[in-house]
Amino acid sequence: MSKRTELLCTAASLDELERLIAAGADAFVIGETRYGMRLAGEFSEAQIAAAVAMAKPRGVRIYVSINNLIENERLPELPGYIDTLAAAGVDAIVFGDPAVLMTVRASHPELGLHWNAEMTSTNYATANFWGRRGATRFVVARELNMDQIVEMKQHTELQVEVQVHGMTNIYHSKRYLLQSYADHNRTTKPADLPPGQLVTGKDQGLFLMEAERPEERFPIFEDSNGTHVMSSDDICMLENLHELLEAGIDSLKIDGFMKSTIYNETVVRAYRQAIDAYYADPAGYQFDEAALEPIQALQDPDRELSFGFFYKEQVY
Amino acid sequence: MATEVLPRLKGKRHRLERPELLAPAGNLEKLKYAVHYGADAVYIGGQKYGLRSNADNFTFDEMREGVEFAARYGAKVFVATNIYAHNEDIEGLEDYLRELEAAGIAAIIAADPLIVETAMRVSPKLEVHLSTQQSTLNWQAVQFWKNEGLPRVVLGRETSLEQIAEIKANVDIEIEAFIHGAMCSSFSGRCVLSNHFTDRDSNRGGCCQSCRWKYDLHVPEQGAVDEEDLFTMGSKDLCMIEHMPALIESGVDSFKIEGRMKSLHYVATVVNAYRQAIDTYFENPDSYELNPAWVEEINKAANRPLNTGFFFDTPGAEDHIYEAEDKAAPYDFAGVVMDYDPATGWATIQQRNHFKPGQEIEFFGPEGFFKQIVGELTDDQGEPLNAARHPLQLVRLRTEHPVRPMDMMRKRINK
Structure with missing residues (x-):
């Protein structure tokens, strides 16, 4: 990996991938819901191959997410899927389940292995454990703060990836909770039923509100992996990106999940400029307030741009 | 909720060893009652590294007394060290694990590989059981943990009886499964609702159970779907008392009851019922019949309506709690x-x-x-x-x- 911090993005389609390469992305995480969780869009095996063909000549890397919680029934497909990805020339596999790690190690040790257990990658010793088992990178849990992230980087040889922009998952159930709720309402008060069924996919715009938090809207959707609840705010670390760059974080991720291409393009461009400006003169780098404006102009007014947990202390 | 019992898996009973009945014990008195009422093992929390930071939790002296008491009944004591640790939790872990070993604790229940690895290195007499917080659902992942040297995996609560039998058929390892009590409706460990709502870290014992709060579900341009019965993620509680033959014959080695925060009465009542059901089965599997008194007893201690979780199928509308909860038992x-x-x-x-x-x-x-x-x-x-x-x-x-x-x-x- 180059010494320069990578700007990692998601893509919902080949078209978006191409536009985000042009906007300055260095790498992408893509995949399909059959194997990965909460992906910006669906990429078939053929589309993954096309993505690699588009990205490689421009020095852009493609990572494929296989980070589902995997059940027995899906195990037999794994080796074939990974063979296909390796043949397509992808650079790394993103995993959470040890079954994926073992399969990749057995058949394609040349592939990068990015450990992404989302909420549970919370300390450097555990990251290093996965490193000794073959992981080349780990993705830091979004609930850590800056001090913890910097300390993790100081205590590991692995590449460290940190999400710097976008929404995050805050709850994942295997249950179909929206469908269950709709079924319940149908049974208890058929007269009040709104016409048509509750449509529960990620593009439907459903959200939860809690009585004491009327300002916050938590997106909720169902797919074949169950029910997902997402954060009510979008992380935006553009202003303090240099803190992560100074710490030597290897990869900064913009998650474009549930965002439009024009939004993602704007965000990627802003982060690209900040990273390039930093590397042009690390000592003299100063954040340019104006860089936020294009993002703010496109930001959903119901979703706050926040620092996530970067500057928070949590209790337990 | 599925009510029919699975057919005998693969047409025959492939296992007739008595499973362990594993009970929660929030304090020393509950430990003694759990053992007295028939638990083969109990699990407790210590002062650190456990996921119930609000429970009484045991000092090392109390652990020693508990281990001694349990030993008189031939029962073991496990300690839940099931947090996902942060950097600052690393210091002190080795000493803590050595103390557990010295206190005669038989096993720890750990989720974080940091704790798994450290225990194997510094406290070799402590068995390490992989916690349900790892949400282990498939046999290859179980095989991975066996290769790491773990004698037991507590599966994710999303595994069905058929999947459990398949895991047992593929990997020679002890499998522990929750059979009774409250459930995370999320994949365990994959929930940070508490962090987002209250800045309390759910994976270090701070969970404030936001999944059981009530929410308005909004559809764009339509508003809230229903203003009476609000949306919730809260699940009914797990209860497998009516399905003991299927559970035993799936090959689960340890039947785990949830509830380190539950009352003495709850622990004694629930352990008592499952003890009787397991013993009755092993007296004569062919003539085993469910005794309605066991179900009645369990209902007297129940906090919420009951269901069978994922053992037979994916939970649906009837498995969640949308209406106001009754005080379950009179x-x-x-x-x-x-x-x-x-x-x-x-x-x-x-x-x-x-x-x-x-x-x-x-x-x-x-x-x-x-x-x-x-x-x-x-x-x-x-x-x-x-x-x-x-x-x-x-x-x-x-x-x-x-x-x-x-x-x-x-x-x-x-x-």
Whole structure:
């Protein structure tokens, strides 16, 4: 990996991938819901191959997410899927389940292995454990703060990836909770039923509100992996990106999940400029307030741009 | 909720060893009762590294006493060290694990590989059981942990009986599964609702159960779907008492009851019922029949409506709690038997809740159950009382059948 911090993005389609390469992305995480969780869009095996063909000549890397919680029934497909990805020339596999790690190690040790257990990658010793088992990178849990992230980087040889922009998952159930709720309402008060069924996919715009938090809207959707609840705010670390760059974080991720291409393009461009400006003169780098404006102009007014947990202390 | 029992897996019973009954114990008294009522092992929390930061939790001295007590019954004590650790939790872990080992703890239940690896290195006599917090669902992942040297995996609560049998068929390792109690409706460890709502870290014991709060579900341009029965992620509680043959025959090695925060009465009642069901099965699997009394007993301790989780199918509308919750059972814990005089038929009871003459009460223990009405009531000096008012007060009353120390007394309450 180059010494320069990578700007990692998601893509919902080949078209978006191409536009985000042009906007300055260095790498992408893509995949399909059959194997990965909460992906910006669906990429078939053929589309993954096309993505690699588009990205490689421009020095852009493609990572494929296989980070589902995997059940027995899906195990037999794994080796074939990974063979296909390796043949397509992808650079790394993103995993959470040890079954994926073992399969990749057995058949394609040349592939990068990015450990992404989302909420549970919370300390450097555990990251290093996965490193000794073959992981080349780990993705830091979004609930850590800056001090913890910097300390993790100081205590590991692995590449460290940190999400710097976008929404995050805050709850994942295997249950179909929206469908269950709709079924319940149908049974208890058929007269009040709104016409048509509750449509529960990620593009439907459903959200939860809690009585004491009327300002916050938590997106909720169902797919074949169950029910997902997402954060009510979008992380935006553009202003303090240099803190992560100074710490030597290897990869900064913009998650474009549930965002439009024009939004993602704007965000990627802003982060690209900040990273390039930093590397042009690390000592003299100063954040340019104006860089936020294009993002703010496109930001959903119901979703706050926040620092996530970067500057928070949590209790337990 | 699926009600039919699975056909015998693969057409035959492939396992007839008695599974371990593993019970929660929030404090030393609960540990003693859990063991006395038939738990083969109990799991507890220490002062650190556990996911119930609000529970009483054990000091090392209490652990030693608990281990000694359990050993008299041939039972083991496990400690939950099931947090996902942060950097600052690394320091002190080695000493903590050595202390657990020295206290005679048989196993830790760990999710974080940091804790798994450290325990294997510094406290080799402690078994390491992989926690359900890892949400392990497939046999290759189980194989991975076996290769790491773990003798046992607690599966994710999303695994079905068929999947469990398949895991057992592929990997020679002990499998532990939750069979009773409250459930995370999320994949365990994959929920940070508490972090987002209250800045309390759910994976280090700070969970504030936001999944059980009520939410408005909004559809764009339509508003809230239903303003009466609000949306919730809260699940009914797990209960497998009606399906013991299927559970035993799936090959699960350890049957785990949830509830380190639950009452003494709850632990004793639930352990008692499952103990009887397991023992009845092993007396003669072919003639095993569900005893309705076990179900009744469990219902007397239930906090929420019950269901069978993912064992038979994916939970649906009937498995979640949308309406206001009833206080489930019309019974309250009233006292414990301290002593009994067979010559007079009088028992000494330690009061755990108000009761008085004329009230219907039930006595139960590992060896029996009966109902009666409270008759004459005195204090421990024989002075008549018109009610047992004071917590932990010693009182006497005549019981209609012999009782034993550690038998429990509950009262019927009017709803």
